[in-house]
Amino acid sequence: MKNRAWWFLLPALAVMSLSAFIPLMTVINYAQYSVFPGSAPQFIGMENFADVLNDGVFLNSLRRQVLFSIEILLIEIPLGLGLALALPKKGKWVGWSLVLLGVPLLIPWNVVGIIWRVFTRSDLGAVPAIFNWIGYGAYNASLNSGDAWWTVVAMDVWHWTPLVVLLCYAGLQAIPEEFYRAAKIDGASAWSTFRYVTLPKLRHSLILAVLLRFMDSFKIYAEPFQLTGGGPGNSTTFLSIYTSRKAIGGFNMGFGAAVSIIYFFLVILISWLLYTIMMNVGGGSSQ
Amino acid sequence: MGIKVSNLTKDYGSEVVLDDLDLNVPDNSFTSIVAPTGAGKTTLLRVMAGVEEPTDGKIYYDGEDVTDVSVQKRNVSMVYQQFINYPSLSIYENIASPLRVSEEEVSQDELDEKVHEVAELLNIEDLLDHLPEEASGGEKQRTAIARALIKDPRFIFLDEPLANLDYKLREELRGQFQLIFQQEKSTFIYATPAPEDALSMSTHIGFLHEQDILQFGESEDVYYHPQYVEVGSYLNEPPMNVLSSELIKESDRYYFQVSEDFTFEAFDLDKLETGQDYLLGVRPQAVEIGEVEGSTTFRTVVSFNEIVGSSTTLHTDHEGQEIIIFVPEPKRRPEGEKLAVSVDPAELYVFAGGTGEIVTQGAKTTLGEKK
Amino acid sequence: MSIIDLQNITHVYQSGGEKTVAVNDVSLTLAEGTSNALIGPSGCGKTTLLNIISGLLTPTEGKVLIDGKDVTELPPQGRDIAQVFQFPVVYDSMDVYGNLAFPLRNRGAPEEEIDERVQVTAELLGLEDRLHVNPANFGPEWSQLVSLGRGIIRHDTTALLFDEPMTDVDPGRKLTLRRRISQAQKRLEVTSLYVTHDQHEALTFAEKAAVMKDGEIVQYGSPEELYERPVSTFVGNFIGSPGMNFIDCEFAGEDLKIGKFTIPINESMRDNLDSSWTGLELGVRPNLVNVYDEPEGGGEIPAKVTLTEHLGSYQIITLEMEDIGTVVKAELPLEEKTDVGSEKFIGLTPENIMLFHNGEAIENGKK
Known part of the structure; x- marks a missing residue:
């Protein structure tokens, strides 16, 4: 009776277990069977997992996925932070700049795909035209794997950097003015002020941004799917596209379930690693 | 109720x-x-x-x-x-x-x-x-x-x-x-x-x-x-001075010894025990600057002045023990100044050294009581 | 260790079409190596003035001189001033050592010199045991010491400014911080200015305090001067706890009249008065109000105790003088019997009173 608060959590816990726990259990169950529509499931133990880890296409998708997330983070975090620092801190322009920045976040994912598909069409898109004009040569995302890759990266950067900006901007606004005054009086240069005031105070916002962007980019599906369906070849086949192809396209549900579980643990493991590393950076001694 | x-x-x-x-x-x-x-x-x-x-x-x-x-x-x-x-x-x-x-x-x-x-x-x-x-x-x-x-x-x-x-x-x-x-x-x-x-x-x-x-x-x-030294010391503004002392018997004379040349005549002897440690509570307003007849006079060195609007809280040091004096006017004294100050033994509260419980208190400690 | 000289400083804040004069034609000189305070109610302009000295604000008009050199247009970095803010600032990505060393490193000092200065400063502030601790979890009192340390670590600190540094500190921990700040100031003899609305803070720290009201400095003097010779009823009330009592009175050619009661005054005071004046007030400090149980035969005014307050080492009683319709507070030792409702007699003697005309003090000898 002392902790009545737990009772209030009950409905939420019930909903959570229905929406997350039960499907998860189903997937774990599936992963140990050979499941094809139309035939009775057959228990095969860990065989699905072994198959997944031996599948070259899986390993290639994973490698691609990791590379993609690293690139995304390396571009979006500094770019987002830089934009946040450049935004006005007060005045009438604050509202306008934030709304303008937020526009990509408000567009539904399938519309994003359509916009970019039109953008990059080799016959009438703006992107090929620009590339042509600067002398890059023939841009074609559906033929050239490099073009497809960088287009997906560009789509993600365009779509999600505003989120990083908003997180950093909120963090910046929360730093008391006194810190900047003190740094001025201590004779700190612009770089020292950034290094010793802004960056440490933004740490939590940045950790949040890195985690959110990592988890989301690691699960990227809509952009490559809409652009080229994972091609050309397998050049933009990321883990999520691979999984759905196997499970739904290939009707191999057991195999797909095993991929999902490995995928799931990879996201958790890498997020945890990122979090731990970032929490331990920047607090140390200075002598 | x-x-x-x-x-x-x-x-x-x-x-x-x-x-x-x-x-x-x-x-x-x-x-x-x-x-x-x-x-x-x-x-x-x-x-x-x-x-x-x-x-x-x-x-x-x-x-x-x-x-x-x-x-x-x-x-x-x-x-x-x-x-x-x-x-x-x-x-x-x-x-x-x-x-x-x-x-x-x-x-x-x-x-x-x-x-x-x-x-x-x-x-x-x-x-x-x-x-x-x-x-x-x-x-x-x-x-x-x-x-x-x-x-x-x-x-x-x-x-x-x-x-x-x-x-x-x-x-x-x-x-x-x-x-x-x-x-x-x-x-x-x-x-x-x-x-x-x-x-x-x-x-x-x-x-x-x-x-x-x-x-x-x-x-x-x-x-x-x-009833306890914690209560007495906290419930005064500035806080009551608490001095560590020992009850000494010398021929027929009993006294609390705070330091070599700082002693108080003991009272209520039947409640006290020779050789025991006692904590002596002295209100800052009971410490007077200068020599006063019938009081114990000792030397102490000014360490800090706090000016509290209409009064001064004078912090002094007597051989490592802090003695606070209430001065009813804003007046700074030079730090390091040696002062002769007096305390009437009848202004003392005596607490047991170990437990901090009250043992006895001087006749003048209740003068302001309204009943 | 410098002379800070403010010459006719005026500062106007402009927001939209509205102008607010925060500081109005203030001139003030802080002598070399002295401790000073700027005290006044909130909104009087004291923080604005402080920021003008540190260079965080440029005044609308007037000049700031440090050792005779005009620094009005210089940024804070160019003034070598140290400031401790209301909100304790520590860099929590560095330990205490790194914090203290920060201003020196920013100026490119050699590491041996930095090390020596850090040790000396830490010792002065009692931080030596905490040098390699991260200050992120320090309470405000320790954070403020680190903040102060960064200010005084340089040899060439011209002045030390404090902006309400005790605001966040627990009441029980204020004394230690107060002592350390005062000690450091005295040891280093650095010219200092401490801004606060609290007289306890100001008068404890400062040799001389400036009382500010509505953007102007109304009096600059030692705590004793402010207490004993306030230039106006404002200062008389603001300094002292409780403040000075004020009673309306008239000058009757010879003596003062409060209603039907006569208060004798000194001859020197009499020369400065004019019987045609209105707006004359008598001021008396609560500890200088004589309270008697019986009339003493010297024109005492009868009054009734309406409130008694035990303040921990003395008592303040509120007395209502029913014949005059005025209330007076008196400070008495705890031993005095002062039951609510009891009848007392108030004695006001010439040496204990001050006179004010339209709020301005009339000093003995000059108007």
Whole structure:
């Protein structure tokens, strides 16, 4: 009776277990069977997992996925932070700049795909035209794997950097003015002020941004799917596209379930690693 | 019958804030709970009011067990250290709000009359049409107090309401609290770390120490008859000096020895034991600068001056023991100055060295007592 | 260790079309190596003035001179001033050592010198045991010491400014911080200015305090001067706890009249008065109000005790003089019997009173 608060959590816990726990259990169950529509499931133990880890296409998708997330983070975090620092801190322009920045976040994912598909069409898109004009040569995302890759990266950067900006901007606004005054009086240069005031105070916002962007980019599906369906070849086949192809396209549900579980643990493991590393950076001694 | 707290324990996991605490707040009293910051005063107040549940123990209001009664049904109100008001409501509506939401029907005329009555009591009638943000800190707090008073609560809990006010307002409100208390029929429970707030306003004082009430009684009684050295030393502003000493017998003479050339004639010998350690309590206002006939005179060196408006708290050092002297005028003395100061042995409180319990006190220590 | 000289400083804040004069034609000289305070109620312009000295604000008009050099247009970095803010500032990505060393490293000092200065400063402030601790979890009192340390670590600190540094500190911990700040100031003899609305803070720290009201400095003097010879009723009330009592009176050619009661005054005072004046007030400190149980035969005014307040080492009683309709507060030792409702007699003697005309003090000898 002392902790009545737990009772209030009950409905939420019930909903959570229905929406997350039960499907998860189903997937774990599936992963140990050979499941094809139309035939009775057959228990095969860990065989699905072994198959997944031996599948070259899986390993290639994973490698691609990791590379993609690293690139995304390396571009979006500094770019987002830089934009946040450049935004006005007060005045009438604050509202306008934030709304303008937020526009990509408000567009539904399938519309994003359509916009970019039109953008990059080799016959009438703006992107090929620009590339042509600067002398890059023939841009074609559906033929050239490099073009497809960088287009997906560009789509993600365009779509999600505003989120990083908003997180950093909120963090910046929360730093008391006194810190900047003190740094001025201590004779700190612009770089020292950034290094010793802004960056440490933004740490939590940045950790949040890195985690959110990592988890989301690691699960990227809509952009490559809409652009080229994972091609050309397998050049933009990321883990999520691979999984759905196997499970739904290939009707191999057991195999797909095993991929999902490995995928799931990879996201958790890498997020945890990122979090731990970032929490331990920047607090140390200075002598 | 007031509030009875019995065997109250409150912990937050491994952190025990209140441990098996008993307290009786008398009806129609102005009871102050006094303790340094972080001792658990706020927790005690919140548990008594019903904002928090005790881990163990019972709370009785007028003899009735209310431990499991929610705060909304207890007819209490609370004033906090932060000035809490509804920012979008006028001061009038802020004050009226408890009656607007109460279950009892209150007519508009009655409400109007009550709002004006409490607003007058707190000198904020001119502000009734304003929003809280247009008022000063002191006026915001007066509004919060008015809101606490308007529904004639059975008990009013005040958690350091003066802490965020500057000293001029604190002076003013201290006086006003006493007048309000005399007019209202409520019982006030007031938490404060400031001994002068407790002593100037309250009829009763409870001293909270190490998760328990160490001493409770009428304010005068607690001040003039401290049962423990912690109570005596805390409940003076500036705090009472506490000197370590030993009782020495030399031929027929018994004396407390503080240092080589600093001794007091002992009294109440039947309560004392030779060779034992005693803590001697001396109020800073009982230390006189210069030599005084019949007093013990000793030398001490000025280490720091605190000028407190109309007086000076002079910190001095006597061979490693700090001696604080109350000087009733703002007057700085050079640091390092050697002073001869005197203390009348009849001004001493004698506490046992180990337990800190009172052993005896000098004849002049109770001169100011009003009974 | 410098002379800070403010010459006719005016500062106007402009927001929209509205102008607010925060500081109005203030001139003030802080002597080399002295401790000073700027005290006044909130909104009087004291923080604005402080920021003008540190260079965080450029005044609308007037000049700031440090050792005779005009620094009005210089940024804070160019003034070598140290400031401790209301909100304790520590760099929590560095330990205490790194914090203290920060201003020196920013100026490119050699590491040996930095190390020596850090040790000396830490010792002065009692931080030596905490040098390699991260200050992120320090309470405000320790954070403020680190903040102060960064200010005084340089050899060439011209002035030390404090902006309400005790605001966040627990009441029980204020004394230690107060002592350390005062000690450091005295040891280093650095010209200092301490801004606060609390007279206890100001008068304890400062040799001389400037009382500010509505953007102007109304009096600059030692704590004793402010207490004993306030230039106006404002200062008389603001300094002292409780403040000075004021009673309306008239000058009757020879003596003062309060209603039907006569108060004798000194001859020197008499020369400065004019019987045609209105707006004359008598001021008396609560500890200088003589309170008697019986009339002494010297024109004492009867009064009734309406409130008694035990303030921990003395008592303040509020007395209502019913014949005059005025209230007076008196400070008395705790031993005095002062029950509410009891009748007392108030004695006001020439040496204990001051006179004010339209709020301005009339000094003995000059108007």
